[in-house]
Amino acid sequence: MSPRVASKNEEIRQESMKKIMDAAFSLIASQGYDATSIAQIAREAGVSKGLMYNYFDSKEDLLEKLVKGAMNEGDKVIGELLSDDPKVTLQNIIKWFFKQLRERPEYWRLMTVLTFRIDKFAFVHDMATHKMKGYTSFLKELLEKINFPNPAGEAKLMAALFDGIAIQYLVIKEDYPLAEMENFLIKKYCKKKLIA
Numbered sequence: 001m002s003p004r005v006a007s008k009n010e011e012i013r014q015e016s017m018k019k020i021m022d023a024a025f026s027l028i029a030s031q032g033y034d035a036t037s038i039a040q041i042a043r044e045a046g047v048s049k050g051l052m053y054n055y056f057d058s059k060e061d062l063l064e065k066l067v068k069g070a071m072n073e074g075d076k077v078i079g080e081l082l083s084d085d086p087k088v089t090l091q092n093i094i095k096w097f098f099k100q101l102r103e104r105p106e107y108w109r110l111m112t113v114l115t116f117r118i119d120k121f122a123f124v125h126d127m128a129t130h131k132m133k134g135y136t137s138f139l140k141e142l143l144e145k146i147n148f149p150n151p152a153g154e155a156k157l158m159a160a161l162f163d164g165i166a167i168q169y170l171v172i173k174e175d176y177p178l179a180e181m182e183n184f185l186i187k188k189y190c191k192k193k194l195i196a
Contacts, residue, residue: 017055019045021066029106032113033063064123067114070107071131078138086145091190093139097162098182101169108166115163135159148189161185 023044027036038059042049056062081092101108118125136155143151169176 013055016045016047016051020047020052020055020062021069024062025066025070025110026106028063028066029110029113033059033117060121063114063121067111067124067127070111071127086142087190090139090142090146091186094182094185094189098178101166101178105170109170112167112170132159143189154189158185158189 020041024036024041027040027044036059038052039049041059041062042052045052052062056065077096078093081089081096083089083092114121114124115128118128136152136159139155139158140151143154148154165178165181169178
């Protein structure tokens, strides 16, 4: 097989996988994991059921790759939010979180659903534990740099606030005071005058 043909085949493969993952994401976020079948995902993606099994061993394997991909995207974005000023970095993170809530509520819905099904999906527990430790450690470092009192406790509190805000927003939707909460967190963590 020529390099050109191999390259084209890989491009087609990546496009098919993206269609499948996008369809799975949309269906699972809207109707739940258990209510979503491989046949529905294949139909929504415009591919055959057999083709899906060329890329994914099972529906759970598809879900795991979907979640890992979403988390890896988040990790890449964090690098773009960094600044020399830790307060600016923190403000960028807070703004990014609220922007994601507004623009990608289906992502947060899926992650919330999976969080409450952690007993069913061991990979979710492992990833969530690992990611949460990394994120809270990163937040703690930022809070230490700006001399925020009790940075370890505040980092855990901030992570819990993000989770709680996401859940409340998904439940209450447009009646939730999202802009008010965004401003509150920015004021609390980024604008406060701290004693060194």
